Structure formats: C-alpha cells, structure tokens
Amino acid sequence: xxxxxxxxxxxxxxxxxxxxxxxxxxxxxxxxxxxxxxxxxxxxxxxxxxxxxxxxxxxxxxxxxxxxxxxxxxxxxxxxxxxxxxxxxxxxxxxxxxxxxxxxxxxxxxxxxxxxxxxxxxxxxxxxxxxxxxxxxxxxxxxxxxxxxxxxxxxxxxxxxxxxxxxxxxxxxxxxxxxxxxxxxxxxxxxxxxxxxxxx
Amino acid sequence: xxxxxxxxxxxxxxxxxxxxxxxxxxxxxxxxxxxxxxxxxxxxxxxxxxxxxxxxxxxxxxxxxxxxxxxxxxxxxxxxxxxxxxxxxxxxxxxxxxxxxxxxxxxxxxxxxxxxxxxxxxxxxxxxxxxxxxxxxxxxxxxxxxxxxxxxxxxxxxxxxxxxxxxxxxxxxxxxxxxxxxxxxxxxxxxxxxxxxxxxxxxxxxxxxxxxxxxxxxxxxxxxxxxxxxxxxxxxxxxxxxxxxxxxxxxxxxxxxxxxxxx
Numbered sequence: 001x002x003x004x005x006x007x008x009x010x011x012x013x014x015x016x017x018x019x020x021x022x023x024x025x026x027x028x029x030x031x032x033x034x035x036x037x038x039x040x041x042x043x044x045x046x047x048x049x050x051x052x053x054x055x056x057x058x059x060x061x062x063x064x065x066x067x068x069x070x071x072x073x074x075x076x077x078x079x080x081x082x083x084x085x086x087x088x089x090x091x092x093x094x095x096x097x098x099x100x101x102x103x104x105x106x107x108x109x110x111x112x113x114x115x116x117x118x119x120x121x122x123x124x125x126x127x128x129x130x131x132x133x134x135x136x137x138x139x140x141x142x143x144x145x146x147x148x149x150x151x152x153x154x155x156x157x158x159x160x161x162x163x164x165x166x167x168x169x170x171x172x173x174x175x176x177x178x179x180x181x182x183x184x185x186x187x188x189x190x191x192x193x194x195x196x197x198x199x200x
Numbered sequence: 201x202x203x204x205x206x207x208x209x210x211x212x213x214x215x216x217x218x219x220x221x222x223x224x225x226x227x228x229x230x231x232x233x234x235x236x237x238x239x240x241x242x243x244x245x246x247x248x249x250x251x252x253x254x255x256x257x258x259x260x261x262x263x264x265x266x267x268x269x270x271x272x273x274x275x276x277x278x279x280x281x282x283x284x285x286x287x288x289x290x291x292x293x294x295x296x297x298x299x300x301x302x303x304x305x306x307x308x309x310x311x312x313x314x315x316x317x318x319x320x321x322x323x324x325x326x327x328x329x330x331x332x333x334x335x336x337x338x339x340x341x342x343x344x345x346x347x348x349x350x351x352x353x354x355x356x357x358x359x360x361x362x363x364x365x366x367x368x369x370x371x372x373x374x375x376x377x378x379x380x381x382x383x384x385x386x387x388x389x390x391x392x393x394x395x396x397x398x399x400x401x402x403x404x405x406x407x408x409x410x411x412x413x414x415x416x417x418x419x420x421x422x423x424x425x426x427x428x429x430x431x432x433x434x435x436x437x438x439x440x441x442x443x444x445x446x447x448x449x450x451x452x453x454x455x456x457x458x459x460x461x462x463x
Contacts, residue, residue, distance in 0.1 A: 007265065016349055025285035066348055066349075071340040071345045074345045086342045090239055091404065093334075094330060094333040096336060097332040098329050100336065113325055114326060115243070116240030116242075117285070157336070158346070159339075166338075172218075
C-alpha cells in the first residue's frame with residue numbers, strides 16, 4: 001500500500017507538470033492500486049492545505065485540479081511580463097454575462113437584452129478564447145445558433161460550476177450615483193476600466 | 201479622462217465655471233467618448249435615470265424623453281454615426297409618452313396598462329446583466345490575474361522519441377556499412393580493381409592449390425587492399441570459382457580452386 005505522503009508527492013509532481021487542469025479520474029491512473037475517488041480528494045485537500053502560504057496554490061476547477069499563482073501576486077508577476085493582457089470591452093463582457101447567466105441563448109436574445117446589435121467580432125472573441133460555443137440551434141426560422149459557456153470559462157475564472165457564478169443582484173429601484181460610479185460614462189476612461197472599478 | 205471630466209466643474213477652455221450645469225453637460229470633444237462609453241440606448245437611458253436618482257419603476261417620461269432626444273440630437277449634429285437602435289428607442293419613448301397622456305380605464309390592472317412596463321422590464325434586465333458583467337470581470341482570470349504553473353517535464357520529453365546508445369551504435373554501423381559499399385565502387389573503378397585481385401587470388405591458388413584464408417591478406421598494404429581482397433574473394437565464391445571451407449567455428453578457413461575441389 002502506497003503511503004499517503006508518497007501519494008501526495010506523486011500528485012504534486014503530476015499536477016505541477018500538467019499544463020491543464022487534471023481531473024480526479026485522470027489522477028487515478030497515476031497509481032497502480034485503486035485509491036478511490038474519495039481518498040484522492042482527501043489527499044488533494046491535504047496537498048492544498050500544505051501549499052497554503054506559498055506563492056502558488058492548488059485549486060479545484062470545473063475540469064479538475066490545477067496549480068496556479070496566487071491572484072494577489074499579480075502586480076509583481078506583471079512586472080516581469082512585457083505585455084499586459086488586454087482587457088475585454090464592456091460589449092464583450094456584457095455579452096459573456098448574458099450567455100453565462102441566460103444560456104443557452106441566441107445572438108438575437110443577446111441583442112434584445114442589450115438593446116444593440118452584437119457584432120460578429122464579439123462572438124468571435126469569445127469563441128476564440130474558448131469561453132463559449134454553439135450547443136444547438138433553436139427551432140425557429142433561420143435556426144439560429146444557441147450559445148453556452150464552456151468548462152474552459154469556468155476553469156479560467158477559477159470556478160467549479162455555473163452555480164459558483166456571482167449571484168445576480170436584485171436591481172434597486174433607485175441607485176445613488178455613489179453606488180454606481182460607472183453610471184457616469186463621461187467621467188470614466190473609455191477603455192473599460194469603469195467595469196474594473198465597479199467590481200470593488 | 202478623469203482629469204478632463206473634472207475640469208468642467210472648475211474651468212472650461214480656460215474660462216472658470218461658476219456653477220454646475222443643471223443638466224447633462226457634454227463637452228464638445230467628449231461626445232465620441234460618450235458614444236463609446238454607452239452600450240446602446242438602454243445604457244444611455246439607465247444613465248439618464250440613475251444620474252438623477254429617479255425611480256426606475258416610475259419614470260417621468262416627459263423629461264426623460266426630452267433628455268434622451270437632446271443627447272441623440274447632439275450626436276447627430278456632430279455627424280457621429282448613430283446606431284439605428286438609438287432612433288428606434290427615440291420612437292419608442294415618444295410612443296410611450298403619448299400613450300401616457302391617454303386616459304386609462306380605471307378597472308384595468310395597473311401593470312398591464314402601464315405603457316412603460318415593457319421598457320422598465322428591459323431596463324432592469326439589462327442593468328442586471330450589466331452588473332453581472334462587472335462581477336465576472338472582477339473574478340480572478342487565468343492569464344490576467346493568475347497564471348498556471350508549468351514545471352518543465354512532460355511536454356518537452358513526451359513528444360520526442362527516445363534514443364538509446366544502442367540506436368546510436370546501430371546507426372553508426374549502418375553508416376560505416378554504406379561507406380564501405382561506396383568505397384567498393386570507388387576503389388573498383390579507379391584505384392583498386394576487385395577484378396584485378398580476383399585474378400591475383402586465382403593465380404596464387406593455381407600455384408598453391410590450397411591457401412589459408414589469412415594468407416591471402418597482406419595487412420601491410422592497408423585497409424583498402426584488405427577490403428578489396430575480401431570483396432574479390434566473395435566475388436570469386438559467388439561465381440563458384442573457389443571454395444571456401446571451414447571445418448568448425450574458429451577453425452582455420454581454407455580457400456581452394458573450385459575445379460580442384462571437384463577432382
């Protein structure tokens with residue numbers, strides 16, 4: 001019987017050398033004996049505990065477990081990186097939110113909800129990122145494509161399921177200006193930083 | 201932009217501004233920025249409503265429509281490309297406004313009869329998604345806020361074939377073998393003729409009848425001659441001109457003329 005300490009070392013090495021999240025079922029194959037999913041999960045939890053306080057952490061995601069850098073270290077890591085990743089425009093983010101919370105939806109649904117046309121480039125941006133895909137077609141004239149979010153989106157946002165998406169807010173009937181700083185587009189940077197400040 | 205947006209309160213084009221504008225003030229150069237900032241007519245309406253802390257469920261249609269149209273007109277005056285949705289919304293606002301003026305049957309339920317109901321529903325739904333988008337944006341994102349670790353082990357090694365020392369030896373031997381083959385052609389045509397050595401061997405055998413294999417080789421004359429001699433021997437054997445015999449492994453090898461053996 002493999003010692004738990006040894007099993008954790010194996011899991012650690014396998015997860016650190018994997019470039020994608022690894023599912024528990026996949027991690028089972030590391031061991032000749034059948035450890036059982038429950039045991040594996042317990043070992044993974046212990047491993048996560050052991051890595052707490054380090055610069056990288058072990059996280060559980062939609063498609064498995066992954067080691068990643070801690071979010072709070074981002075400002076430091078960014079100094080080493082030549083290019084900062086571009087932020088998505090509000091149009092892209094709103095489209096993504098609608099697909100995430102209302103899926104499966106057609107492009108027409110999104111346009112109705114946003115009140116503007118959704119450009120093909122927005123959908124392409126999200127599809128190219130692997131965050132949305134076509135899961136079917138609505139049986140209406142034109143058979144429009146139905147879009148849904150992928151496991152990759154959940155992985156990239158650090159979530160295990162759609163249930164972990166931030167809960168939708170009940171919209172207040174009146175909102176003071178202070179509470180909705182992004183409601184003043186003139187005073188905001190048009191690059192989309194308005195959304196970043198709104199999340200605080 | 202934030203500095204520019206704060207400026208109108210204190211100073212516009214060098215002129216100090218004494219009091220705040222009562223309504224939406226649009227600096228001439230800011231229009232394009234605003235057009236970029238608003239995500240369509242719903243977004244603009246929400247801005248107009250929320251800016252004045254109006255009750256979204258009880259919108260005063262007249263001032264809202266007036267402000268909206270002012271904004272749209274300002275955009276058109278500046279020849280900004282105005283999305284058709286803005287004009288559709290303008291028409292809808294005016295329609296709602298006019299229906300508000302009509303008397304309603306007192307018996308009818310409020311919700312069904314309020315001409316603003318559909319607009320309010322859309323505004324609330326849009327605002328909900330707008331806020332949801334901000335929350336999604338705030339989540340730590342792979343490649344932006346967190347980075348997957350990659351200890352270099354598997355990817356580089358797994359896709360490349362393994363090479364053992366044995367493979368190298370075999371490859372080298374095959375190379376040598378081919379080199380020898382080409383050396384054969386080279387030698388036979390120009391410097392050393394296998395045919396010539398075949399004759400020489402036959403001549404030796406005619407004198408001695410039986411020769412030990414090693415006697416045929418003269419190591420002093422170099423590797424090339426050794427090789428040509430061997431090739432000549434093999435060629436003679438192939439043409440059944442000589443017999444090469446060995447009684448057992450590692451025993452001496454004897455060479456003799458084939459027709460001599462036949463006797």
